[in-house]
Each structure stands twice: as C-alpha cells, then as structure tokens.
Amino acid sequence: MTAAIRNIIRFYLNDRLVELSRVAPDETLLDWLRLSARLRGTKEGCAEGDCGACTVLVGRLTSGALRYETVNACIRFLGSLDGCHVVTVEHLAAQDGRLHPVQQAMVDADASQCGFCTPGFVMSAYALWMQNPEPTVGQVEKALQGNLCRCTGYEPIVKAIEAACAKGGQAGDPLMVERAAMTEKLAALKDGRRVAIGEGRDRLVLPASVDDLADVLSAEPQATIVAGATDVGLWVTKFMRDISPVVFIAHLDELHAIEGRGDMLAIGACVTYTEAFALIAERYPEFVDLWDRIGGEQVRNMGTIGGNVANGSPIGDTPPALIALDAVVVLRKGDGMRRVPIADFFIDYGKQDRAPGEFVAAIEIPAPAEGARFAAYKVSKRREEDISSVCGAFRLSLSPSGTVDDVVLAFGGMAATPKRASHVEAALRGKAWTEETVADAVTLFAEDFTPLTDWRASSHYRLLVAMNLLRRFQLETAGESVRLERQVA
C-alpha cells in the first residue's frame, strides 16, 4: 500500500502550471478548457473523438522521454492529465502576434473556410511538422485521418502542411526550445504518489504503480478502469453513464512496455497503437495496412491495445488478428497472474473472462511458425477512420505438398464476439490450398456466422465479404496482386 496520497492533479497548460483539487472523474479536458480555463480556440464538433475539432497536444513523459501527441480533448479526461503538458492552439502564435509557420502556411494556402475545424487541423499539422519534417503525402493524409473538414475538400490543407514542412523552422519552435526544461518540469511533477480525488460517487484514482493498481482494484473491484478513454470517453459524452469511481492507468510507465522476448512480443496493456507501430511493422508487416486504419491519429495516440481487447467489442480492430496470431491475454488480480488464450477471453457480447478486480496487464503474441502466412483485412464503409463492417485475419501453414496443415480464420463484425470460422477452417484442413478448395469451403461461412444487418452493412454483404476476403488471401498467397492501393508519393 502506498503511504503517501496526493489530492490534487498537476499539469502544465501552455506556459503555466495548473493545480486542481476538484476534478470530477468524468470531466473532459475540452469542457475544462472551454468552461473553466476559458480557452475557446479548441472547439467541440462531435464529442466522440471522430472530428478532431478539439485536437490539442499532450506532452507526456514515458520512461523519462517527453513525447507530444495529438489527442481529442473531448474524450480525454481531465484527471488523466496529471504530470502532462497540454498545448492548445492559443500557444502557437508568438507573443507579438506573429503566426506560427504552420498557421501562416494555412493562411497562405487558403486552407480555412468556415474556420471551425481549423484549430484542430492546425494542431494535427503542428504535431506532424514537429515529428516528421519531411512527410510524404501519404503521411500527411494519415496525420489528418482524425480531422474532418466539411468546407475545403482538404486539398489546400494538405498543400499548406507540405509548404510548412518544406519551410522548416522546427529548431526555433517554442516546444522544441523548451523541451529540456519541460522534461525537467514534468519529471518534477512525478512524485511517485497515488493521486486520489473526490469522495462518494464522485471519485478518481491514479495509482502510483502497477502494484498499487492491483491494490486499488482489490479494494474497489467495481471501479471503471480507464486507459486511453477512446471508448469510455463516449460512455460519458454520449450516454452520460456514471463511471465513478474511475481508475486511470495510462500514466503507468510499466504498462507502456513493449518488448520482444525471444520469439514473443509482449505488449503492456497501455501501449498505444502509435507506440506499438514500429515493432508491429517489423514483426508483422502484414498487419500494417490495418493498423493505419485504426481510428484517426488522435485515437491511435490515445487508444491502447489492452483496452481494445479488454473492452471485448465484436468490432474491435485488433482482436481478429490477435486471435489469428494465437495471442495470450495476461490478467492480474492482486498478486496473482493468469494467462488466457485470447479466443477464450471473449465469452459473449459484453462478457469477457475477466473477474471483478482483475485487469489486463499485457498481451503476448508468439511469432508465427516458420513459413506461416498471415494477413489482416479491414473492410469499412469509409476506408479510414471508420469501424469495420468486416474484419478478417488469417494464418495459414502449408505442408510441403501444398496442403493445409494449420489455418486460423478469425473475424470481427460477424458475430457477437470476435470469432473463428471453425467450419470453414475444418473444411480447409488437409486440402490442397487452391482457388477451388477455397471456393468450396467459403459456402460454410453461413454455418459459422449469422451476421447482423445494421447501418454499417447488411448481413448478406458481411457474409459475401467474409468469403471474398478468404478468396483474396488465397490469391495473395499464390502471388497474385489483388489489392487496391492508394498510390501517393
């Protein structure tokens, strides 16, 4: 048990230190900025993390290193900002009113019309300009996936960002200049204490460590665990659900560890999509296309793989691939740990194999067997920043004679949980891996799945696409190029 408890949260907002002793567990950064700090450059467009009008930068120390990332202030809880540096659009222009190079480029390119989305675009552009001074068009588009503009058609915004990057000037940017000083300031805020604010039905806790988290959850097994808040944020902003007491965990360095342990990749529960990208791309290059289509940049910066699994959604983006890769969920309760094959973790809609007081500590992904083929496909109404209509992930091992030794076909969007197509798998095993075999086997998808019809897709389309994704996998493993590529420089 941690002895010392702090009852305030402390963070930097632009150039000042903020200390708050009264913070509601469900108060969002956006509401606080607009209503309390009265900084109204940051806008509310949707309050669900999809439009990016509320984009701000959050700088955080992870294992001593300061990184600034775009986040959606509308679903970022204020309490989770302890020890962070929040940077809003008001911080960009110089004291004398001179525009930041990114802002000037936006003006010069006629990149704003109604202007309401513009501060959010400026912040996304700013983050890219800082992190990647020479982005490709594809990288610019990726950085803007989480920002909607209804007026311009985006063309001038992309051009503005290219122009700003071509111009450079990063070295003189205040956040770059102040980097070392801010790193020290944030380090000084990390006092290793548990933070607890509020009482009764209005409480939040930031545990001091993972051990402390285990203690907190043992004492309060019904608490809402909040990591990236990309889902829980909506429980509040859209459904006005009571989530108290809240235990925030995304600040815990230990849960951000991602490392190769021999053949296995161990991903801490709070590793974000952005943090995991490099290692995922290195070990599972076939996963990258899908990875780039998870949410928008802000959501990838906030959202965690642990949360994507723990939340148990039938339309989460990573579970099908994690099932196909035989991942294991590492759960902890008190001092006890257990490992559950991920396919078994998803019991039913809204029901996972997680006891009260237990939490997802890590996800472990073994390396696929030598020669195994893997693919992960996402199909959605809009190509990017959308939820899957169907998500399919496959792993295949062939015998030397070309028959199917082992195959896993895992799907999202096809059932109440992420689920394997066991009838189809059975029909494939032992058969020659050919177009004909696949054509015969796909009819069995109807045995495995009775998908829903909803606003994303009809049942009929989902079944057809599931079949066609397997066809695509077969064609690709046979060396045929059958994928749509948006070829950008």
Next chain:
Amino acid sequence: MNTIERMAESKAVKLEKNEIKGGVHRRQQHDSAHKHVTGTAEYIDDLTEPFGTLHAYLGLSERAHADIVSIDLDAVQRQPGVVAVLTAKDIPGENDVSPVGRHDDPVFASKRVEFHGQPIFAVVAETREAARRAARKAEISYSELAHVTDVVEADKAGLPMVFPPMTLKRGDALDALAKAKHRLAGEMRIGGQDHFYLEGQVAMAIPGEDDDVIVWSSTQHPSEVQHMVGHVLGIPSNAVTVNVRRMGGGFGGKETQANLFAAVAALAAKRLGRAVKIRPDRDDDMVATGKRHDFHVAYAVGFDDDGRIEGVDATYAARCGFSADLSGPVTDRALFHADNAYYFPSVHLTSKPLKTNTVSNTAFRGFGGPQGMVGCERMIEEIAYALGKDPLAVRKANFYGEGRNVTPYHQTVEDNIAPRIVAELEASADYQARRKAIVEFNATSRVVKKGIALTPVKFGISFTKTEYNQAGALVHIYTDGSIHLNHGGTEMGQGLNTKVAQVLADAFQVDLAHVKITATTTAKVPNTSATAASSGSDLNGMAAADAAEQIKDRLRDFAAEKWSVERDQVVFTVNQVQVGNQLIAFADFIQLAYQARVQLSAAGFYKTPKIHWDRDKGEGRPFYYFAYGASCSEVSVDTLTGEYHVDRTDILHDVGRSLNPAIDIGQIEGGFIQGMGWLTTEELWWDDKGRLRTHAPSTYKIPLASDRPRVFNVKLADWSKNHEATVKRSKAVGEPPFMLAISVLEALSMAAASVAGYRICPRLDAPATPERVLMAIERLRAEVGG
C-alpha cells in the same frame, strides 16, 4: 535617407502601384483566415456570456409517430440546477416555425409526435450539462401509430404530400416515347445527406427592456429567425434583433433549421429574464434537424440510334419528412435540373413531395438540383449501355444547341457554354486515351477494375421564389476615411464578406484593409433573404456597389462644386481621388467632404432583373443565368469488397469573371468533395423503429483528406464572363460545383459495368457505398452468368 528622399521614394512606390490591394478579380485570402488559424474567430458558443447565462436543452420524442398521452416533467424539474421546463403551453405566441407559413412545424410537439427526435420540451438549467442530464428524466407516454420512413413506402401507403406537386411539360412526352426507336424505363434511389457543418446549431438570446430580445444565432437567414422569434413570442419584428458574425458551416442546414433553436432560447430568455444559450449535442443536432431529401426517380426515356433523346417522362418522389419546410421549392428545383445540360424535345416531369415520419428535410447545397441531375445522368447511362456507346458521346449528342435551346420550364438557354467546357476538359484530361487504357486494363485485371467518366453541370442561378432575389447593404465612411460595410448576407465560410468587401474596395478604389466587415444584423439591413441559392455575392455585392455609388455620387457633386470641375473629372483612383489635375488622399478627401456636410452613409439595394416564374403553368424565366462546369473522374474498384479509390479528378468550372479566384477554387474543391461524400460514403440509415442510426461522425462518414482524388486538377474557365450584368460579370459558385461529383458515381458505375462487358447498365444507386458497388457487380456477374 532624408525626408525628401523618403517622400520621393514613397511617391515612386505609389506611382508603380497602379492598383489597390485586395480589389476584385484578385486572389485574396478569407478575411478571417488569421483568426481561424489562431482560434480567435468567435462562433456563438465562444462569445463571452452575459452574467448569469442559463442553458437550455431539448427533450426529444422517442417514437416515430404517436399520440402523446401524457408529459410528466416533474423529475426533470427536480434535477439539480434546473431553473425551468418549457412546453407548448408556455409559448405566448404561435407554436410554429414553418418557414413557408404552413403552420405545420411546431416548436414543441404537444398532441402528436411525427418523427423520432421531434422536440417536445426544453429544460433550462444553470449549466448545459445539468440541462442535458435533466432532459433525460422526462416521462412521456405515447400511444403509437403506424410510421413510414421510406419514400417508396410512403408513396405506396398513400401518404399525403407536404406541398402541392409541380409539373413541367413541353410537347407530348408519351407520344414521343411511343414513337421513339428505343425506349427504356427504370428507377433510381438517391440518398439524402446530413450537412455535417462542423459548428452545430446554436443560439444565445439576451433579454432587453419591453419586448426586446437580442438573439445571436448561427443562421443563414437572420430575417427569418427574427420573424420566427417574433411569431413564437407574440411580439413584433421590431422588438427582435438577430445577429450573426459567422457560422462554422451552413450548406443550407442553417437556412430554416436555426429557427427553432433561436425561438427556444428567446422564449426562455424572456420568460426568465436571463440570457439563455442552447446548443444541442451532435447526435441531437443530426437527429432533430432536417437534411437533404432522399429521392426516388422513376423514368422512361425514348431515343434514337445515336442516343439522342426524343422524350422523357419522369417522376421525382422525395422523402420530405413530417412537414413542408422548404420541400416544395426543393422538389421544384429537382425538376428544374432534370435536364442538366441536355435538350429534351418532349418532356413531362412531376414532383411528389411526400410526407414521411422522419425529420423534415430542408435546404442543402444544390437544393434538389443535384438529385434531379443525378437522375438525368442515370438516363444518359442507360442509353449509353443500351447502345454500347461511351456515355460521353451520348452526353454530347444531347447538349442544348441551335434550335434545341428551350428548357422543360420554357426558359431559353442563352448562355450555353457546356459544349466548350466539356471539349476543353476532354482534351486537358486526356479522356479518350485514358478511357481506352482503362478498358484495356480491365480486360486483364481480375480483381481491381477501373472506371472513368466525364460529366457536365448546368445550374440555374436565382431563387425560384422571385421576391427572395433582393438584397440590401449599409455602407458608412467615417471621417478618417475608414469604411464600415454591412449587408444582408451571412458568412458561413464561403468568403462572402471578403468578396463584398472587395467589391466595395474596388468601388472606392481603396485598399481592402480600409473596409471593415461587420456582423450581419437585422438592425442594420432589414428584410433580407437567406444567404442561399448561391446568390450571396450576386445580390449583396450589387447592393453594396449601389450604396457605394450613392455615396460616390454625392462626393462627385461635392468635388465638382468645390473645385469647379466637371463631375466626370472626379475620379476615384488608387487610394486617392483625382479632381481635375490634383490628387487628394482618400482620407483627406473624405474629411473635406465631411466638413462640407456631405452624407457619408448610404443604404444600397438590388433586385435581380428579368426573372419571373409561374409555377402553376410551369413557365417563365426562373433563372437569371446558368453556371456551368465539368469534371472527369477516374476510380479503381476492388471487386471483392466493393471498396474504391478516386485516382484522379480534373475539373473545369465556370464562375464568369471570378471576383476572387482563391475563394472560387476553394468553393469548387470543397463542393466537389462534399458532393462526392453524398454519392459515396454518406449514408442515412433508419431502423425499423424509425430511428436515425447514423447520427454522429462515428456512424455517418463524410470524406477524409485521404478520400480526395489522388490527383486533383481544378481550373477556372478563365475565358468566361457572365453575359448578364452581374456584379463585375462574375457568376455564383456556392452550389454548382457540388454536382461535379456526379463523375465519381458514373466512373464507379463504369468499373462495375466492366464485369459484364459494358453491356448492362449497373443501375448503381446513391450513395454508392462499397456494399452497393459490390452488390451491383454481383448482379451484373449473375446476369452474364460469370
């Protein structure tokens, strides 16, 4: 440098500079660009609230169609922070905000709800959060009635029309169809569209003495908001002042839809004696406010071997929702564009503005025109696939031309530049060679198929309601020479204020920086029209120019007399006034005029000439002129999933002599992408309970940066000049480019058609989601047995 040298240098600079900064026909950045990028541009929710401001939130119906048995708001009233609840009973004036005077658009439903999401009450509380939470505590019991959400079902069920339908006819269409060598009949569904303005609906009302109330409203139509607030409160219009500095997007969604929010804020403010703000959550905004109309078009077309149309008979049924709103003129405009750029020798067109148990649909960029035009291009496609021709050849065969220039509404097309625009684009986009290459590609590519299409746009400019084609402006010159500009138009991002200021700067020949743009207010310019129908700069630019001309007239009289010169020797030149042989700085000249007691303020006015329209006869000249354009899009389609990319789009568009090429290009690019969203991924989906389930960006998908064409070439037809005497011979630009996106739908259709040898029309409905594309491909494959 000594003073004399400095003077000499500055004079040299002046002599070199032979034009003002920011005049007309020049690229000029949006007047608020600097404020946009710094987050200092104020939208209504950003304004500093008066002390004690309260917040209102709406309680919405949870049934699509039902009688209200009882409304129990006790629990709402008891919630912490709640100050008041308001229902229909609390309205002192009329419980109606129908913009067309049909009394079918209640602020609060009291006896019956007619769509899921209809406002029933408002709760007012100390904070928005408290009001929003409290609104959920209402206990309303309903007696359910059968509901219909779909337009085809509404037609079958015999639901009434919300507005009298319109018919356009010329010649004997049925006879022409009977005599034509080829005949085809079909139907098409065209989806609606949410505006998805980034700034949602919002209003703040500040009560004053007597009946007075000031309302800040995010509206395209301040005068209508003024009138509606007056009706609802039972007070005269002169007690209500409506202000709007800017909107965070409008697109038609704030033409009438702002009325209800403003009325509720004003009602609460007057009742409670405190300022009241109302801002719905995005979901409530999308559920409770109107959208673009879904259409069902049933068509029959007769044509000859060349694909030349001989007769058209078509019906345009629209999902109007529960009330009329603007559905009458919207469906009228669909008919006005059912011909797009083509001559129909004999034609019979009918609208069916059908009632449904959905939110009342409203204005949206194009105002029915896009739906009419998409239906037209479907007929062109049908002809092309039936005859095995390139659809572009069929388009060309049907253009208006000599002896073929009368529209279905009997207006003669006098300014037809569609053939030239299409020919130039066909060449610059290298259409023929690319089409050939695509056909070759498709012959060998198994999974990915490509398509290309080149489609024209001809769009009629003017409000079809003739009295809306008027505008006012108020211009003051202060004694320091600075100019204050106010006009009846509203700024929603389209750069209207910038353009009108450019017109004024040009009139006085002063740099744009001397012109101050001010918030639109009903107190300065009365009885304005909605900023809609692409008319903003046409109308308000001319009104401002008229005001400037009045002041200049007085100034010429003054100078002619003072310096004893002829009036024509008084010339407004670059930041100066030339009187005879002497040059006087503009500010000095104004100071002298003031001393001579010249009135330096004027109210300008403009009304569009030549237009008239007889709806009952279906004859007249509803449009002052037409704006033209064309686009060519190439797409790639994944025939396993129906997913697609737009690889390239080329656009050539006509804005006459552009007032501001930077802003016009922005309108064209943005309009195209918005149109592309409408025809591709933006889908409205109601469940069997009549609930709209695509009511937020998580479920309703507008285009992203990565959805725009990978190669996007946009050019103005820089040789074009309005043949009518519009402001500086420019043309309207707000709506016409929206329909350039039809080339994307047609290109997707061609990719689908490739799986059946281009012999079957894919009949791809809109929006062409990946699912619809795949299903069209599946149908074609099944038809050819592959």
